Amino acid sequence: MSAILEMKNINKYFGDFHALKDIDFSVEEGETVAIIGPSGSGKSTLLRCINCLTRISSGSISLNGTTFVDTPSGGEAKYIPDKALKQVISETGMVFQHFNLFPHMTVLDNVTYAPIKVKKVPKDKAVARAEELLNLVGMLDHKDQYPQMISGGQKQRVAIARGLAMDPTIMLFDEPTSALDPEITGEVLSVMKNLAEQRVTMIVVTHEMGFAREVADRVVFMNQGELTESGTSEQIFTNPQSKRLQDFLSSMIRA
Amino acid sequence: MSYIAEILPPLLQGAVVSVELFIITLVLALPLGLPFAFGEMSRFRPVRWICKIFVFVFRGTPLMLQLFFFYFFFPLVLNIDIPAFPAAILTFVLNYAAYFAEIYRGGILSIDQGQYEAAHSLGLSRAQTTFGIIVPQAMRVVLPPVSNEAITLVKDTALASVISMSEMMRVSEGIVNRDYNLTAYVVAAAIYLLFTFLLTLVLNHIEARFSTYTRREN
Ligand SMILES: Nc1ncnc2c1ncn2[C@@H]1O[C@H](COP(=O)(O)OP(=O)(O)OP(=O)(O)O)[C@@H](O)[C@H]1O
Ligand SMILES: [Mg+2]
Numbered sequence: 208m209s210a211i212l213e214m215k216n217i218n219k220y221f222g223d224f225h226a227l228k229d230i231d232f233s234v235e236e237g238e239t240v241a242i243i244g245p246s247g248s249g250k251s252t253l254l255r256c257i258n259c260l261t262r263i264s265s266g267s268i269s270l271n272g273t274t275f276v277d278t279p280s281g282g283e284a285k286y287i288p289d290k291a292l293k294q295v296i297s298e299t300g301m302v303f304q305h306f307n308l309f310p311h312m313t314v315l316d317n318v319t320y321a322p323i324k325v326k327k328v329p330k331d332k333a334v335a336r337a338e339e340l341l342n343l344v345g346m347l348d349h350k351d352q353y354p355q356m357i358s359g360g361q362k363q364r365v366a367i368a369r370g371l372a373m374d375p376t377i378m379l380f381d382e383p384t385s386a387l388d389p390e391i392t393g394e395v396l397s398v399m400k401n402l403a404e405q406r407v408t409m410i411v412v413t414h415e416m417g418f419a420r421e422v423a424d425r426v427v428f429m430n431q432g433e434l435t436e437s438g439t440s441e442q443i444f445t446n447p448q449s450k451r452l453q454d455f456l457s458s459m460i461r462a
Numbered sequence: 463m464s465y466i467a468e469i470l471p472p473l474l475q476g477a478v479v480s481v482e483l484f485i486i487t488l489v490l491a492l493p494l495g496l497p498f499a500f501g502e503m504s505r506f507r508p509v510r511w512i513c514k515i516f517v518f519v520f521r522g523t524p525l526m527l528q529l530f531f532f533y534f535f536f537p538l539v540l541n542i543d544i545p546a547f548p549a550a551i552l553t554f555v556l557n558y559a560a561y562f563a564e565i566y567r568g569g570i571l572s573i574d575q576g577q578y579e580a581a582h583s584l585g586l587s588r589a590q591t592t593f594g595i596i597v598p599q600a601m602r603v604v605l606p607p608v609s610n611e612a613i614t615l616v617k618d619t620a621l622a623s624v625i626s627m628s629e630m631m632r633v634s635e636g637i638v639n640r641d642y643n644l645t646a647y648v649v650a651a652a653i654y655l656l657f658t659f660l661l662t663l664v665l666n667h668i669e670a671r672f673s674t675y676t677r678r679e680n
Contacts, residue, residue, distance in 0.1 A: 258582070258583050259582075260579055260582060260583065293585050293587065294585070296582065296583065296585050297584065297585025299583065300583070300584075301579075301580075301583035303576060303579065303580065305576055307574070307576035307577060307579060307580035308580075309577065309580070309595055309599075310599065311598045311599050311602070320584075320594065321584035321585060321586060324586060324590050324594065325584065325585045325586060325587075325590070369584070370583075370584075373584060373585065379583075
């Protein structure tokens with residue numbers, strides 16, 4: 208097994224605020240990693256550093272063998288040139304809390320747009336692949352609809368298909384079910400569970416402890432910008448070491 | 463009735479000039495507003511300031527004064543001759559481009575940050591994001607205010623009469639002064655109303671076509 212993502216000594220400052228503190232984090236191919244932790248602990252920030260939505264202050268990140276940002280000792284983080292960076296970014300797929308589908312495009316166009324424009328996939332191939340993926344997430348019947356005509360859970364499933372359409376080496380999920388009504392989170396979670404079973408490499412920031420426990424190979428706990436604890440879901444949920452994690456877990460159970 | 467039949471041909475001739483001014487202005491000012499809108503949001507300070515000043519000046523001074531400037535003052539300084547029609551076109555295009563730029567800027571700023579983030583994470587380039595994702599959505603947002611400006615433009619074309627361009631307003635003025643009879647104004651008003659009515663129909667049609675999806679998700 209080899210690390211497909213490797214983040215070393217990651218620090219992120221927003222002005223004076225130290226949002227990520229010396230984080231070491233890596234993900235192996237085919238692994239599903241859940242990131243849990245209280246609000247404001249830096250989970251989204253960490254995830255967004257992986258596809259450069261947020262740029263780190265120092266540290267290094269390698270994705271699929273390409274080190275796209277590194278920090279010379281004592282210096283500032285240095286990214287590779289934009290063009291090469293775009294290439295790396297397009298190897299990640301991201302699913303957002305608020306879906307962020309393109310409202311002026313049909314479901315199908317949402318999924319085919321980037322493969323056609325960025326990867327220059329011929330249109331018929333892109334459509335065939337998109338239909339395959341929409342079928343996978345159970346949205347093929349809705350391919351000609353516009354996003355505002357479908358429910359939140361359906362939007363999120365389309366967003367997952369859109370991310371997968373770029374054949375990413377890693378899928379990033381930032382609280383994919385937090386904006387959904389409780390009774391429809393299940394349809395999204397089951398799609399994600401299905402992906403995990405197919406060994407799609409994924410990182411999931413989530414407040415769904417049940418999902419983390421059941422689906423994730425590994426769970427990491429973040430607290431105040433630090434990666435406090437990491438282990439198998441078994442270790443994290445049944446045998447938490449740090450006081451902070453114990454407190455967090457009991458607060459989640461009560462909630 | 464026979465009087466109206468007599469004054470109608472010259473009025474219609476003037477109306478044709480008004481329509482020409484209207485169409486040429488729209489065709490040129492609608493696209494020209496876009497680079498100014500982006501210019502105002504540019505990362506490069508000089509570009510940003512030039513565009514901001516342009517918009518500030520053209521929105522902040524009377525259109526009539528701008529017409530005088532380009533018709534009387536500008537040719538004098540440059541020592542060239544600019545006939546009324548091109549001078550009017552130049553003024554109207556710049557003036558309306560400034561208004562459109564502001565409308566476009568508002569439309570672009572109204573697009574959710576999440577759209578940029580989604581585009582970024584799919585690896586879309588800046589140009590692909592701008593023209594494939596942001597502008598098409600912004601177009602829907604700006605359509606109503608742009609329609610408003612288009613209707614204002616119909617009436618603003620009458621201002622070109624101050625630089626002796628023989629559009630409909632000037633023609634009707636001439637007739638009224640010649641015949642000591644206000645009928646020409648009434649007929650001109652009717653023709654302006656007809657324009658705005660037809661224009662409204664066209665604009666409603668366009669807006670309906672653009673509303674195949676609603677503005678925002680969530
Ligand atoms: N662009 C930004 N500018 C300034 N501060 C920021 C920015 N983004 C995040 N922060 C701060 O960094 C900290 C971590 O934020 P982050 O969004 O990563 O938390 P989170 O763990 O995802 O929380 P939540 O569960 O609420 O989503 C927060 O205190 C937040 O206010
Ligand atoms: Mg977050």
